[in-house]
Amino acid sequence: MSRPVLAQINLAALRKNLRMAREKSAGAQLLAVVKANAYGHGLLRVLPALSDADGLALLELDAAVSLREQHYGRRILLLEGFFGADELSEIALRRLAVVVHHIEQVRMLETTPLTRPLEVFLKINTGMNRLGFKPSEVREVADRLSASSSVAALRLMTHLARADEEEGLHEQLQSFEDACKGLPYPRSIANSAGVVRFSEVGGDYVRPGIMLYGSSPFPYDTAEMLGLSPAMTLRSELIAVHDLKPNASVGYGGGYTAARAHRVGVIACGYADGYPRHAPNGTPVLVCGKKVRTAGRVSMDLMTVDLTEAPEAGVGSPVVLWGEELSVDDVAAAASTVGYELLCAVAPRVPFVTTEIGKVDIEL
Numbered sequence: 001m002s003r004p005v006l007a008q009i010n011l012a013a014l015r016k017n018l019r020m021a022r023e024k025s026a027g028a029q030l031l032a033v034v035k036a037n038a039y040g041h042g043l044l045r046v047l048p049a050l051s052d053a054d055g056l057a058l059l060e061l062d063a064a065v066s067l068r069e070q071h072y073g074r075r076i077l078l079l080e081g082f083f084g085a086d087e088l089s090e091i092a093l094r095r096l097a098v099v100v101h102h103i104e105q106v107r108m109l110e111t112t113p114l115t116r117p118l119e120v121f122l123k124i125n126t127g128m129n130r131l132g133f134k135p136s137e138v139r140e141v142a143d144r145l146s147a148s149s150s151v152a153a154l155r156l157m158t159h160l161a162r163a164d165e166e167e168g169l170h171e172q173l174q175s176f177e178d179a180c181k182g183l184p185y186p187r188s189i190a191n192s193a194g195v196v197r198f199s200e201v202g203g204d205y206v207r208p209g210i211m212l213y214g215s216s217p218f219p220y221d222t223a224e225m226l227g228l229s230p231a232m233t234l235r236s237e238l239i240a241v242h243d244l245k246p247n248a249s250v251g252y253g254g255g256y257t258a259a260r261a262h263r264v265g266v267i268a269c270g271y272a273d274g275y276p277r278h279a280p281n282g283t284p285v286l287v288c289g290k291k292v293r294t295a296g297r298v299s300m301d302l303m304t305v306d307l308t309e310a311p312e313a314g315v316g317s318p319v320v321l322w323g324e325e326l327s328v329d330d331v332a333a334a335a336s337t338v339g340y341e342l343l344c345a346v347a348p349r350v351p352f353v354t355t356e357i358g359k360v361d362i363e364l
């Protein structure tokens with residue numbers, strides 16, 4: 001028996017979500033986004049579930065190299081390209097495709113002799129205002145890249161900042177269309193939000209991330225409404241229960257005070273496991289499959305919940321922090337963040353297990 005906290009990764013859910021992304025963007029090549037260790041799920045762990053993708057996209061060169069060492073043979077796109085010319089020989093050796101978003105990267109490609117030319121995705125800033133060339137620069141940069149002996153093939157791409165809005169999306173799409181006018185190269189536009197709206201967004205390569213892991217890219221449409229299944233379930237157990245008298249407080253700083261007598265349960269999970277410390281009182285948690293609410297500050301190793309809604313719960317009762325039956329998006333919304341952040345933040349001390357099916361009984 002070890003400390004009962006565990007992240008369970010459901011490969012069947014990943015496969016299903018990938019299939020859904022594929023159906024929505026029929027005809028486009030699908031690059032599954034696996035940056036940040038596959039959004040916290042474990043890159044090599046999820047790889048078998050992504051075998052139907054046409055390729056993978058991430059930005060960590062060491063992770064891309066480890067994929068090749070595992071004999072992953074399809075396209076791998078580095079979403080931020082390279083940070084220095086010293087990375088180019090490894091990139092060429094490993095047959096990695098690169099984003100080029102800055103003129104300095106163009107210069108490095110022009111001046112560094114390569115053993116093999118690269119596939120390059122020229123990134124255009126259409127309103128996100130982080131990375132990418134201005135629409136007015138695109139033609140000249142595309143000409144320079146296509147003339148370079150370091151470039152084997154050219155594609156045009158952009159990243160959507162406001163794919164959940166009407167106005168913002170259409171402005172960006174128009175800007176991309178104007179910047180690419182007359183250029184004969186394939187295009188990549190859609191992240192998960194763009195895949196869900198593929199009929200408006202289009203493109204030759206799609207780059208879904210969050211939807212593959214079963215979390216919604218939109219603030220209003222839930223993952224369930226989109227037909228997505230959670231790939232990660234973060235589980236724990238109650239390791240203590242207490243009766244609180246009226247006016248008794250719980251945890252550091254007395255962050256919660258009971259208005260009436262009730263029971264509280266203590267869960268073996270805290271912010272050092274990746275649960276957000278800023279989750280306020282009332283954040284949802286499942287105990288024995290029933291929705292209960294946090295009561296008191298999340299501490300490093302523990303958190304506490306009001307057990308009024310789960311009278312049968314006792315020491316050893318199963319807890320779901322997020323995942324099956326409790327969307328990570330609901331927990332994230334209560335904690336004023338997004339599912340992406342919670343999934344990426346599961347801490348190294350949490351053990352992971354992989355399953356193929358929906359519900360399983362796990363010996364914690």
Ligand SMILES: *Cc1c(COP(=O)(O)O)cnc(C)c1O
Pocket residue numbers: 033035079159190191192193207208209210211217
């Ligand atoms: C992270 C990322 C994606 C995936 O975005 P999701 O919202 O997770 O689908 C796509 N494209 C780029 C450039 C990214 O950085």
